[in-house]
Amino acid sequence: MNDFRLLIISAEETVFDNLVSKASIIIDEKEIVVSKESDSLIETLEKGEIIAYKNNDIIAKYTVEEGVLQVNEEKVTLLAISVQKK
Secondary structure, three states, X not given: OOOEEEEEEOOOOEEEEEEEOEEXXXXXXXXXXXXXXXXXXXXXXXXXXXXXXXXXXXXXXXXXXXXXXXXXXXXXXXXXXXXXXX
């Protein structure tokens, strides 16, 4: 199975916690696509968008502001001050 856990956490609550096949993070007009095979990464965000996919279908879309993205082999975690469902 090539799915991984995606966690999106706002200052108030866990907004999304599910298995996904890939996630696309769009920050300042650049796109970071993460999958189970992605290298570890830590990135700060000012404002961006995250799209979660399961088998190439979009299952969730969020706008985020001021946060930190952490990618490792087990999960992707996005901690943000503000998270809005699109």
